[in-house]
Amino acid sequence: xxxxxxxxxxxxxRVWALDDDAAAELPAEVELWPPALDGGAEVCDAIVGHxxxxxxxxxxxxxxxxxxxxxxxxxxxxxxxTALTTxxxxxxxxxxxxxxxxxxxxxxxxxxSVERVQSLAxxxxxxxxxxxxxxxxxxxxxxxxxPNQPAWTLTPDEKIEWRAVTVLxxxxxxxxxxxxxxxxxxxxxxxxxxxAKWIVGVNKVGKFRAEVAQTWSYPCTLNPEFGAVWGLTLGxxxxxxxxxxxxxxx
Numbered sequence: 001x002x003x004x005x006x007x008x009x010x011x012x013x014r015v016w017a018l019d020d021d022a023a024a025e026l027p028a029e030v031e032l033w034p035p036a037l038d039g040g041a042e043v044c045d046a047i048v049g050h051x052x053x054x055x056x057x058x059x060x061x062x063x064x065x066x067x068x069x070x071x072x073x074x075x076x077x078x079x080x081x082t083a084l085t086t087x088x089x090x091x092x093x094x095x096x097x098x099x100x101x102x103x104x105x106x107x108x109x110x111x112x113s114v115e116r117v118q119s120l121a122x123x124x125x126x127x128x129x130x131x132x133x134x135x136x137x138x139x140x141x142x143x144x145x146x147p148n149q150p151a152w153t154l155t156p157d158e159k160i161e162w163r164a165v166t167v168l169x170x171x172x173x174x175x176x177x178x179x180x181x182x183x184x185x186x187x188x189x190x191x192x193x194x195x196a197k198w199i200v201g202v203n204k205v206g207k208f209r210a211e212v213a214q215t216w217s218y219p220c221t222l223n224p225e226f227g228a229v230w231g232l233t234l235g236x237x238x239x240x241x242x243x244x245x246x247x248x249x250x
Contacts, residue, residue: 001097002048003027005104007068009045016062018049046070050100053080056087063107072100078173081233085170091231092170106231138246139179139213139220140186141165143204144237162206162245163237165199166218167229175235179213179220192226199234207246
């Protein structure tokens, strides 16, 4: 459960295991960090264990920038996600694991990365020349279409459903759409997401006019850098009316 969530490391990962059961799950190549160092100023690559979120802020100080806290607990996923983001963790992930909930987060890297993510989140949708974002008047979304068939194979009475990908904003816990100002940007992002096995099920990129995008009930993160949002918790799919998209350009 814990081993597959360990962060990348340039050397032998230094891991603080909070309990024996967690330590037993780790691969032999990690360097175990004894809890006796709890009061020191040293930092490690990861902290793992079965624990409630009461000490999230204290554990954050013992992680290197980019280091990862990986815990398991019997609690509601929403409560654990809120606790992580409130304590200052980024790239948070919460998932069910048998009768436990695994929840993880990372210490923010040094530099303005958090501010960069927030800047992306607050970016307006492209509206044309002079917008300061992009000269294109379109927004592209990552779509899961059912049925998964080309348009020319569908019968006139066949119902098509489009559900767009969202992520949970680490600062608010609310869903945000991943939007792109061009098809090239959307495809490049999706290629990285597929390679990382982060987003699955996307089989179409939908193209919409900016004025249509302005009517969506979810806010958008425009042209996100993959590294800035990778690992964020995926939010609920957003239902999009296919009739509002620009079609005929496939």
